[in-house]
Amino acid sequence: MLADDLRQAAIAPKASLLELHFEIEQLNNAYADVLDNERYEEFPDLFVEDCLYRVMPRENHLLGLPIAAIRCESKAMIKDRVNAARESTMAEPRTLRHFISNIRILEADAEAICAAANVLIVQTMIGRMTEIVLSGFYLDRIVRSDGRLRFKERLCVYDSLLLPNSLIAPV
Amino acid sequence: MLADDLRQAAIAPKASLLELHFEIEQLNNAYADVLDNERYEEFPDLFVEDCLYRVMPRENHLLGLPIAAIRCESKAMIKDRVNAARESTMAEPRTLRHFISNIRILEADAEAICAAANVLIVQTMIGRMTEIVLSGFYLDRIVRSDGRLRFKERLCVYDSLLLPNSLIAPV
Amino acid sequence: MLADDLRQAAIAPKASLLELHFEIEQLNNAYADVLDNERYEEFPDLFVEDCLYRVMPRENHLLGLPIAAIRCESKAMIKDRVNAARESTMAEPRTLRHFISNIRILEADAEAICAAANVLIVQTMIGRMTEIVLSGFYLDRIVRSDGRLRFKERLCVYDSLLLPNSLIAPV
Numbered sequence: 001m002l003a004d005d006l007r008q009a010a011i012a013p014k015a016s017l018l019e020l021h022f023e024i025e026q027l028n029n030a031y032a033d034v035l036d037n038e039r040y041e042e043f044p045d046l047f048v049e050d051c052l053y054r055v056m057p058r059e060n061h062l063l064g065l066p067i068a069a070i071r072c073e074s075k076a077m078i079k080d081r082v083n084a085a086r087e088s089t090m091a092e093p094r095t096l097r098h099f100i101s102n103i104r105i106l107e108a109d110a111e112a113i114c115a116a117a118n119v120l121i122v123q124t125m126i127g128r129m130t131e132i133v134l135s136g137f138y139l140d141r142i143v144r145s146d147g148r149l150r151f152k153e154r155l156c157v158y159d160s161l162l163l164p165n166s167l168i169a170p171v
Numbered sequence: 172m173l174a175d176d177l178r179q180a181a182i183a184p185k186a187s188l189l190e191l192h193f194e195i196e197q198l199n200n201a202y203a204d205v206l207d208n209e210r211y212e213e214f215p216d217l218f219v220e221d222c223l224y225r226v227m228p229r230e231n232h233l234l235g236l237p238i239a240a241i242r243c244e245s246k247a248m249i250k251d252r253v254n255a256a257r258e259s260t261m262a263e264p265r266t267l268r269h270f271i272s273n274i275r276i277l278e279a280d281a282e283a284i285c286a287a288a289n290v291l292i293v294q295t296m297i298g299r300m301t302e303i304v305l306s307g308f309y310l311d312r313i314v315r316s317d318g319r320l321r322f323k324e325r326l327c328v329y330d331s332l333l334l335p336n337s338l339i340a341p342v
Numbered sequence: 343m344l345a346d347d348l349r350q351a352a353i354a355p356k357a358s359l360l361e362l363h364f365e366i367e368q369l370n371n372a373y374a375d376v377l378d379n380e381r382y383e384e385f386p387d388l389f390v391e392d393c394l395y396r397v398m399p400r401e402n403h404l405l406g407l408p409i410a411a412i413r414c415e416s417k418a419m420i421k422d423r424v425n426a427a428r429e430s431t432m433a434e435p436r437t438l439r440h441f442i443s444n445i446r447i448l449e450a451d452a453e454a455i456c457a458a459a460n461v462l463i464v465q466t467m468i469g470r471m472t473e474i475v476l477s478g479f480y481l482d483r484i485v486r487s488d489g490r491l492r493f494k495e496r497l498c499v500y501d502s503l504l505l506p507n508s509l510i511a512p513v
Contacts, residue, residue, distance in 0.1 A: 018364045022189045029273045032289070036308075058437060095229060095330040097306045099272050099291055101441050102371045118374070120441055120464065122291065122306045124330035130303045132472045135439045135464045137378075159437040159466035193360045200444045203460070207479075266400060266501040268477045270443050270462055293462065293477045295501035301474045 027149045032098035040082035047151045049075045055156040085169040095124045113142045198320045203269035211253035218322045226327040256340040266295045284313045369491045374440035382424035389493045397498040427511040437466045455484045
């Protein structure tokens with residue numbers, strides 16, 4: 001079905017970008033899997049030691065305001081955060097689920113990859129319909145460390161001005 | 172833009188995993204396409220003869236309880252199920268749409284591939300806004316049969332305790 | 343983990359289709375990115391000069407009715423449309439976000455690729471929870487022009503009969 005010229009045109013220039021895209025997708029999927037299943041102890045290892053993890057409303061991001069709902073400036077701070085999430089008693093148990101799509105590689109050099117992705121998070125509480133708690137996007141600086149991709153920086157920008165009430169845990 | 176070392180590091184080990192991931196994505200997309208367009212007669216052929224198709228709430232899955240909302244232990248039972256769905260008169264017509272993302276290959280050997288994916292299903296009824304009816308994940312055992320991937324086992328785990336009222340048809 | 347026979351079976355026939363799939367995914371991601379960030383001036387360049395862009399309800403599409411909520415028969419008409427969207431004063435500001443998944447290549451020859459994808463669009467308004475405004479699918483005819491993929495035809499079919507009130511801008 002595919003003509004040879006289309007095939008030829010497609011393969012050569014995109015091969016390595018495709019591989020990199022796939023690796024980033026896998027990193028995002030591991031990230032979602034860890035959070036959706038509350039395996040918080042695995043969360044910090046998705047980041048390198050010297051890292052920055054922030055969650056902020058779109059308004060602040062567009063205006064360049066530094067105020068963030070979550071701000072962790074090192075892997076140690078991320079560990080503290082997930083311990084807090086682990087120990088916190090939420091009013092009601094809930095299941096969160098991440099849908100990460102539209103992954104874009106913005107820039108890549110020998111040191112790091114800048115990438116973005118859209119994210120939709122839905123939550124299901126006992127006796128209630130599943131509902132959207134967050135839509136937004138990730139803006140990442142990703143590096144290769146110990147043979148796999150990890151976040152040097154992850155910024156989660158959410159579209160709402162309202163702070164989702166489930167924002168005790170990382171998103 | 173992409174440095175050579177990044178390229179080299181990326182291509183070699185991931186090539187075949189990437190191809191396999193793509194094939195699984197295509198299987199999932201065909202699955203969603205068949206259900207969203209109610210081409211139920213094509214549904215059984217996404218499975219091998221000797222198969223297991225189940226739909227169950229997350230609670231039961233986590234507790235290891237066998238009780239499932241849908242349980243088909245062979246392709247013949249799946250055929251019966253879709254015939255029932257075809258013939259049932261639902262109170263109101265609705266359009267369902269599957270969004271399958273976050274595909275993960277968990278394990279693969281010469282015989283089968285274990286994979287997972289997140290799924291969000293929305294429904295649109297006449298005169299109503301589109302709403303979420305199901306969020307959850309698939310847990311699959313996939314085999315190559317007659318030149319294409321098919322499900323040996325598909326388990327759909329949904330986050331809610333409530334049974335979606337559209338669960339006459341497979342999800 | 344991956345057995346050699348699985349690897350071999352997977353790589354050969356799918357390589358170019360995979361590359362093409364990746365390019366189409368990138369085109370879709372660029373499309374979503376432009377609309378979600380209201381960079382409407384970049385929108386027409388996702389199409390070739392002589393193109394067709396339509397948005398219609400599923401009912402009309404299934405019945406073969408030509409009536410569309412949006413119908414642009416050239417790149418110039420698309421430019422007019424986005425200018426109108428830019429200048430319109432919506433009652434309330436909102437953030438839209440596209441989640442495009444389940445990309446399927448339906449056919450491809452030397453001239454064009456026919457492809458489909460599912461789309462979920464959510465909107466966030468000030469003081470309100472994020473909500474679904476549109477679920478549906480794209481049906482595309484894509485060509486290679488000036489070294490990149492562009493839409494020759496894009497048809498957005500939405501599941502609802504109701505016209506989303508945010509349908510001033512392209513979706």
